[in-house]
Amino acid sequence: MSTHGVPRVSGEPPKSEQDRAKEARKIREYKSLIDAVQNDDLTNETLTLTSRLLTWNPEYYSIWNVRRRIVCHLLKEMTTSTQAEGPSTYRSDTSTEALSDLISNDLKFQLPLLRKFPKCYWIWNYRLWLLEGPSGTLPKTNQQRLWEQELSLAGKMLSLDSRNFNGWGYRRKVIAALERLSNGSDDHEQWLTESEFEYTTKMINTNLSNFSAWHNRSVLIPRLLNERRADRQARKKMLEEELELLQRALWAGDNDSSLWFYHQNLMCTFDPQYAARSMAPDLSHHERQTYVKAEIEKVHEMLEGAEDCKWIYQSLIQLNMLHKNLSGDTCHAIGQIIQWVETLNKIDPLRSGRWNDLLQKLRPQ
Amino acid sequence: MSLVSGPGRGGQFQGQLPNELNLVIEKHVEYIQDLGTRQDELEYWLTEHLRLNGVYWGLTALHLLGRPDGLPRDATIDFVLSCQHENGGFGAAPGHDPHMLYTVSAIQILATVHALDALEADGRGGKEKVVQYIAGLQSHSTGSFAGDEWGEYDTRFLYGAFNALSLLRSLHAVDVAKAVSHIEACANFDGGYGISPGAESHSGQIFTCVGALAIAGRLDLVDKDRLGAWLSERQLSDGGLNGRPEKLEDVCYSWWVLSSLSMINRLHWIDGEKLTKFILNCQDQEKGGIADRPGDAVDVFHTHFGIAGLSLLGFPGLKPIDAV
Numbered sequence: 119m120s121t122h123g124v125p126r127v128s129g130e131p132p133k134s135e136q137d138r139a140k141e142a143r144k145i146r147e148y149k150s151l152i153d154a155v156q157n158d159d160l161t162n163e164t165l166t167l168t169s170r171l172l173t174w175n176p177e178y179y180s181i182w183n184v185r186r187r188i189v190c191h192l193l194k195e196m197t198t199s200t201q202a203e204g205p206s207t208y209r210s211d212t213s214t215e216a217l218s219d220l221i222s223n224d225l226k227f228q229l230p231l232l233r234k235f236p237k238c239y240w241i242w243n244y245r246l247w248l249l250e251g252p253s254g255t256l257p258k259t260n261q262q263r264l265w266e267q268e269l270s271l272a273g274k275m276l277s278l279d280s281r282n283f284n285g286w287g288y289r290r291k292v293i294a295a296l297e298r299l300s301n302g303s304d305d306h307e308q309w310l311t312e313s314e315f316e317y318t319t320k321m322i323n324t325n326l327s328n329f330s331a332w333h334n335r336s337v338l339i340p341r342l343l344n345e346r347r348a349d350r351q352a353r354k355k356m357l358e359e360e361l362e363l364l365q366r367a368l369w370a371g372d373n374d375s376s377l378w379f380y381h382q383n384l385m386c387t388f389d390p391q392y393a394a395r396s397m398a399p400d401l402s403h404h405e406r407q408t409y410v411k412a413e414i415e416k417v418h419e420m421l422e423g424a425e426d427c428k429w430i431y432q433s434l435i436q437l438n439m440l441h442k443n444l445s446g447d448t449c450h451a452i453g454q455i456i457q458w459v460e461t462l463n464k465i466d467p468l469r470s471g472r473w474n475d476l477l478q479k480l481r482p483q
Numbered sequence: 484m485s486l487v488s489g490p491g492r493g494g495q496f497q498g499q500l501p502n503e504l505n506l507v508i509e510k511h512v513e514y515i516q517d518l519g520t521r522q523d524e525l526e527y528w529l530t531e532h533l534r535l536n537g538v539y540w541g542l543t544a545l546h547l548l549g550r551p552d553g554l555p556r557d558a559t560i561d562f563v564l565s566c567q568h569e570n571g572g573f574g575a576a577p578g579h580d581p582h583m584l585y586t587v588s589a590i591q592i593l594a595t596v597h598a599l600d601a602l603e604a605d606g607r608g609g610k611e612k613v614v615q616y617i618a619g620l621q622s623h624s625t626g627s628f629a630g631d632e633w634g635e636y637d638t639r640f641l642y643g644a645f646n647a648l649s650l651l652r653s654l655h656a657v658d659v660a661k662a663v664s665h666i667e668a669c670a671n672f673d674g675g676y677g678i679s680p681g682a683e684s685h686s687g688q689i690f691t692c693v694g695a696l697a698i699a700g701r702l703d704l705v706d707k708d709r710l711g712a713w714l715s716e717r718q719l720s721d722g723g724l725n726g727r728p729e730k731l732e733d734v735c736y737s738w739w740v741l742s743s744l745s746m747i748n749r750l751h752w753i754d755g756e757k758l759t760k761f762i763l764n765c766q767d768q769e770k771g772g773i774a775d776r777p778g779d780a781v782d783v784f785h786t787h788f789g790i791a792g793l794s795l796l797g798f799p800g801l802k803p804i805d806a807v
């Protein structure tokens with residue numbers, strides 16, 4: 119929305135006559151630019167006008183559509199003029215060059231806009247449309263080059279705002295496109311999951327609190343293991359490495375909710391309700407119990423000196439409930455769990471409704 | 484209806500009268516009614532691409548404030564109809580391209596003022612035409628919905644389609660089961676939902692997915708305790724709600740988070756009193772309107788979502804709102 123987080127001082131000093139006249143002039147200029155763009159002329163000249171208008175207001179979605187229509191039209195013109203030169207299923211060099219120029223100029227035009235309006239859906243969508251649609255008629259190597267540029271753009275955008283979910287979504291789409299291109303023809307399959315996984319490690323090392331990176335990691339790991347054709351042992355190894363990495367992070371920031379949500383995510387591996395979609399779906403019942411027990415001990419150790427950290431209690435409650443379910447022992451630590459919930463009720467009063475519901479569930483009727 | 488922000492700012496009186504915070508109903512009504520008169524401001528024109536949404540936000544807020552007649556009914560209906568295209572879809576304003584987001588607002592506005600019949604007038608093709616437009620945007624392969632002919636897919640559009648179609652009593656025109664399975668594919672281990680399969684959970688997307696499931700009668704698919712826990716953690720110490728872990732609070736999440744909690748019967752998992760105070764603190768007490776957080780410029784988007792949130796919290800003097 120246009121006014122998110124805008125500390126505005128407008129309305130404080132009343133506008134002078136001069137300011138009003140200036141604003142009225144601006145409005146006239148803006149409206150006449152709109153009229154000029156909507157002239158039905160699908161030409162390069164109109165394309166330039168849309169650039170001016172979109173630089174002024176990138177949220178004007180219909181103008182991005184005018185631009186789409188112009189690009190489609192110019193593309194068609196290029197194709198017909200090439201066909202006149204002789205029948206061929208391939209684009210001629212001149213037409214490829216013209217199309218390449220059109221696309222790369224368009225991509226370049228959007229860069230400052232993306233920097234200025236990184237959360238504007240319409241810019242990202244137009245860009246994706248340009249790459250998936252019109253650029254799809256270019257030779258494969260050209261396409262590949264374009265998508266590789268996009269990957270570095272996604273990296274740049276995420277280095278400016280590491281939580282930008284438009285940026286993360288775009289990155290996933292770029293990766294899918296690059297994989298599609300390299301896996302289209304021969305049967306030698308090439309995936310980018312390994313390098314994307316490394317990318318999340320890099321992002322986490324820069325800022326532990328980056329939940330977007332932790333989330334992407336949780337999506338990538340099962341894929342990665344499948345691509346590696348990982349056996350049980352390899353899956354356990356990955357799981358243990360993740361547990362260790364997270365444990366170190368938790369010691370550094372036990373109040374960071376991002377880390378605790380990733381912890382909850384990893385614990386799904388031991389929960390029969392969720393395990394099937396996790397990185398190690400085939401752990402034995404006994405293995406799950408052993409992992410959960412070890413985890414309870416580790417989290418419990420963190421409590422010392424951090425008695426006011428609500429996340430530790432929440433995790434202990436979840437883990438003990440899971441252990442209770444796995445072991446079938448109905449009275450396992452129930453008194454202790456109730457005590458922790460009561461502590462939460464005191465140190466986390468915002469959510470006391472939730473803690474009271476839980477107490478009611480736990481206390482024997 | 485203008486989407487111009489300001490002129491006022493929310494909460495410039497912090498610490499002065501915290502215990503006497505009231506909802507300045509009359510000021511908000513005036514603020515919304517005046518939005519249409521601000522055509523001498525450049526921003527009025529720069530936000531034209533949101534006009535129909537703006538009418539919906541303003542109108543709904545007025546209804547909740549007990550002033551259903553606050554905007555002229557006939558002029559509102561005429562404006563909505565002037566945004567319709569031949570293919571049945573609606574644009575943000577006359578001359579703007581048709582899109583799901585505005586088509587949904589159009590149907591919501593017409594339903595609110597009991598004027599869905601207006602669609603049947605002279606050669607518009609009736610509600611059937613609108614239903615066809617929406618149904619035509621569903622993907623046969625995934626069940627998801629595009630925003631328009633250019634093919635951007637997002638769970639926002641799926642919810643919008645379900646919402647408008649249910650108001651038109653025409654949900655049968657689309658493949659509900661396929662759409663539901665698409666939503667399931669967007670679910671994460673934290674109980675939340677993302678914008679597409681594999682995307683991070685986000686309060687706004689959770690509202691769209693849970694809302695769509697509610698309309699489809701499939702709330703049984705929601706991991707209610709997990710989702711409720713995640714949503715309740717959105718509340719920060721000042722009472723405000725954020726959209727994702729470790730982000731800033733914002734009045735609009737009062738709606739996305741709260742309505743989702745309400746749909747899964749866990750509204751009491753956050754502190755309603757503290758949230759109420761936070762929203763009231765974001766008001767401009769003098770000129771009306773609500774901002775995203777104290778100190779920022781007010782606008783009709785946050786005014787609507789703030790008031791809708793207060794309504795869901797049962798704030799006295801407001802009409803009750805349906806969470807879906």
